[in-house]
Amino acid sequence: MLVIDDLLVRPFVSLLDILQTMALEELYDVDRIRDDLKETQLLYEIGELDEEEYRRRRTDLEEQLELAEQVREDLTSGKIEVKN
Amino acid sequence: MTGDHLYVYGIVEDEELELDVEGVGGAERIYTVTTGGLSAVVSDIDTTDPERTTEAMEAHDGVLKAVLEDRTVVPMSFGMAFKDERTLRNVLGGGKRAFRKALDEVEGTVELGVKLVGDADADLRRDPVREEARDRLEPIAVDVVGNDLFSDRLLVNDSYLVDRDDRVAFDEAVGALEQDLDGVVVQYTGPFAPYNFVDIHIGAEQ
Numbered sequence: 037m038l039v040i041d042d043l044l045v046r047p048f049v050s051l052l053d054i055l056q057t058m059a060l061e062e063l064y065d066v067d068r069i070r071d072d073l074k075e076t077q078l079l080y081e082i083g084e085l086d087e088e089e090y091r092r093r094r095t096d097l098e099e100q101l102e103l104a105e106q107v108r109e110d111l112t113s114g115k116i117e118v119k120n
Numbered sequence: 121m122t123g124d125h126l127y128v129y130g131i132v133e134d135e136e137l138e139l140d141v142e143g144v145g146g147a148e149r150i151y152t153v154t155t156g157g158l159s160a161v162v163s164d165i166d167t168t169d170p171e172r173t174t175e176a177m178e179a180h181d182g183v184l185k186a187v188l189e190d191r192t193v194v195p196m197s198f199g200m201a202f203k204d205e206r207t208l209r210n211v212l213g214g215g216k217r218a219f220r221k222a223l224d225e226v227e228g229t230v231e232l233g234v235k236l237v238g239d240a241d242a243d244l245r246r247d248p249v250r251e252e253a254r255d256r257l258e259p260i261a262v263d264v265v266g267n268d269l270f271s272d273r274l275l276v277n278d279s280y281l282v283d284r285d286d287r288v289a290f291d292e293a294v295g296a297l298e299q300d301l302d303g304v305v306v307q308y309t310g311p312f313a314p315y316n317f318v319d320i321h322i323g324a325e326q
Contacts, residue, residue, distance in 0.1 A: 070270075071270040071271065074270045074271065075270060075271035075273065075274075078235065078237065078271060078273075078274065078307070079237075079273070081307060082237055082305045082307055084240075
């Protein structure tokens with residue numbers, strides 16, 4: 037189970053907490069991953085990435101996206117517990 | 121694949137049309153359903169809720185591309201499927217004024233995409249590049265909209281609505297722009313159906 041510290045209800049917030057939350061935000065930022073996918077496609081189309089590199093990055097990002105969407109869904113449906 | 125339902129790609133002026141391109145869900149026959157001077161470009165489908173796969177979305181775009189070769193089309197966004205022909209005719213009839221207005225607005229035009237991508241090591245600011253592009257291209261176009269700048273490398277992401285008669289002039293202006301801008305790659309795409317210049321939403325997808 038993934039445990040996410042809730043910064044709002046804690047009187048003292050450590051730097052580590054903030055970094056951890058930011059890392060999670062970054063990792064599961066669906067919009068950011070979608071943008072990265074579009075960028076990868078664009079760079080391939082203008083010939084900056086070869087096909088192998090393009091496929092590798094795309095597969096990687098698609099996996100990230102699937103995971104991020106799953107995590108977001110689990111968060112909103114309450115499957116992941118937010119612990120303070 | 122066939123089915124009892126109808127998938128709609130877009131609306132054109134009253135026309136009997138058959139196209140030999142593959143449609144969404146593997147449909148082999150693209151045809152039209154006409155009501156009150158408007159024709160919906162459709163194919164048969166076995167669901168009213170088609171899945172948004174890359175293949176299906178490419179099929180949607182492919183059909184519209186074939187349609188717009190010889191005529192103006194008001195494109196539907198992906199996923200518009202209706203229960204049967206009667207439902208579609210009702211929607212066409214009910215939305216007649218909106219469809220007519222949209223069709224008149226884009227009559228004789230196509231949509232073209234202009235993306236300007238800065239080189240990886242180029243330190244370019246967006247505003248001057250964007251202004252330069254707009255100054256040159258906007259006078260030849262009917263309309264322009266700016267799209268999402270989804271990458272830091274993307275300096276400009278514009279869609280232009282251009283009269284078919286002005287295509288050559290527009291092509292040349294884009295070519296000249298690419299030559300004159302240092303450290304910038306131009307990605308020029310289209311022609312597309314004018315997705316960015318019509319705004320029609322169909323509520324009930326039944």
